[in-house]
Amino acid sequence: MKNKTGRYSAYIRPFSYVLDLAIINLLSHLMLSDVVYSLYFAVFISISWVIIALNIGFYEVYRFTKVVSIGNKILKQLLLYTIVCYAFLGLYIKDYNPIETIQYTVLSVFLISCFKLFIYYFLRKYRTLYGGNFRKVVLLGSPKRVAQLAAFFEDNPDYGYQLIQTFSTESDKKAAIESCCNFVKENQIDEIYCSLFDLSNTEVNDIIDFADNNLKILKFLPDNKEFFARNLKLDYYGYIPILSLRNIPLDDIINQMIKRTFDIVFSLFIIVFVLSWLTPILAIFIKSESKGPVFFTQKRNGLNYKEFNCYKFRSMRLNKIADIEQVSKNDPRITRIGRFLRKSSIDELPQFINVFLGEMSVVGPRPHMVSHTEMYARKVDKFMVRHFIKPGITGLAQTNGFRGEVENDKDIIYRVKYDIFYMENWSLLLDIKIIFMTFINAVKGEEKAY
Template structure:
């Protein structure tokens, strides 16, 4: 950010002060050693560097990249407890978790205060950049939506284009931009590539470079962009990657996998350990057949795996081709109950523990339906970039169970793609909480 070179060092210093002061006050017996002091501080610095935690963009807000905060806390917690094993220290897990919680809550409070004060400062006129746009196309309106938010610190002066306009932000034809930039304080120029020739673009680049003005290019408008797009450089050749996904990074994958293993282990240990015999007995008393229903479904990268559920239907030949429908004659009495309460899905925590599934993700479909939808639903296979989940964004939005009309699967796919492109650990937690609330309150499509 402009004139803010001290923000990152200041934030690092504040965070280290919070960590050291908290440990000194609440866990002195594990902290009063130079090795521990160096270890805790170095661990924090190395982890934040590895996940690129501190660099901030002008349009970053409190919840922007919040998944990095959660990842940082999880990894630092693991590093924190590792020190106990190396030094043979007496550990009181419950108390030490409280110590870590104090550190993390304090840092989150600092983060909130930082962004709150920064926004106020910008609204009052500080820390801003003045911008003009060269060329007008359909993207100008979208960019204006960013520029017109005062807390982001932009001061939009107007645009230049060779097609005259009565708009109050129209500043004249493109060739008048040079004098305007010279005679006014302009920090950044946004250039609409679709509206300018190569010669005009090169002239603008040379002019901005020679006048210490930053120039940014808005790519040609071909309507091919996605929420997950980013630019990669192959040498000095820019390459547009339309599918740069959060889960492509090692840190994100490991964070999600650790969360899945811990969560599924707790469910298997404290719920499935006693629930399987109880539900299994009820299933056996009502109908012949196995306790578990095992079906091949497509997972990440369209790889097949066996998905487990409590059997809710009488054994039938259509199980692998026909989706459950309302008032389905194949449904047993106990099956109706466990499907209504979503208990039938709980054995999938075994799939999660084994690594075939995740707690949260796009729901896996039977192979026959995947083959059908990949040919009839646009971008359907994008959902297979992530591991399938026991629950997902589409499910908490009401798109679960039977596909009655085509819009059901289209909207389900749209929400699944949004999840894949916008994944964060915080989003997973929100989906899990909403899923539990829906299960308690009951869902219309749970049959």
């Protein structure tokens, strides 16, 4: 169950609407020419702003919302609001200055974002310093399963959660549930967190009934043995509720357009300003050390398990097992120039051609050799889920230490874990953060870059 209101949400959100509408209307009056500004334009942009905000959840910011998520909402609001303004002017105004319009939309969203982030950080500071705007919570479950969440509440007071009591289900589960419910009623507890692993279906339903009847927020911790995220999505077929296993942001057409536009611009920049001069230079070094082509082409699995040719600068001598055996540390097949290319990740740069062609994305799950994909699919649960989105040159797993050779089961299991988390929590800002971290890691050098 999702918390929809905070302590001051009833006041903050209406205030935000009024403030934001005041900003966009005041700036439109001050910045736009008399040809553009009119009462009709003011009404249009006000209605458009609210509709866009409601559709992308611009004001859906909670105490547990990450800054990256807020930034993603801001970028979406800016993009869509700018498009709507241009659409209106294109239809009804013949002579208008497009630069003036973009300056207006950017400044409007910038000021609104500043106020939005100020309120967000002010509340976090207020909770830490004065203990205000907090929600009282209790935990129900075995100590070992709720310990991590208990530690999170204790270590992060700025989120505004005050852990009051923990009820252990290890000895007498029935008594623990009863004590928890009585404690919640008597002490004005706001939220209850339960470990699903420790409760039967009947007990879960009883706690849900108790929470509903007493107007308490109820949330569940999944089995901590199950490391894959559960980003469930609720839809309605008529009046029938249908629960989907996961919600993938990149299934949304707008998100697809944003990511694809970013991929095209970024890959084109690398192809024109880096590969155009770097390729001839590297070709001389690669060919002088070993016979064979400059580029190494390998079949890999991409979106929806479809095979494609993945390009790299050749870093090994020609060998018959290149498509079967993964590169290992001190592999004799690697040339001297190849060792440098792999250590610096320069060998991956030709994959920007794959990105430009639409076969890959700049950021996404790293594609594996076809033979390895088939092997991991049989060996690792949910491995195939990674193929719901395009593979990437870099990814969340790679920036968290799981790149290169798969030396044990942990390497591939955690790689899948991070890939699924990325898929279910994608945002443009997360992509930018991953690209930045990849660049930093490449400069510093990574242990598994060989």
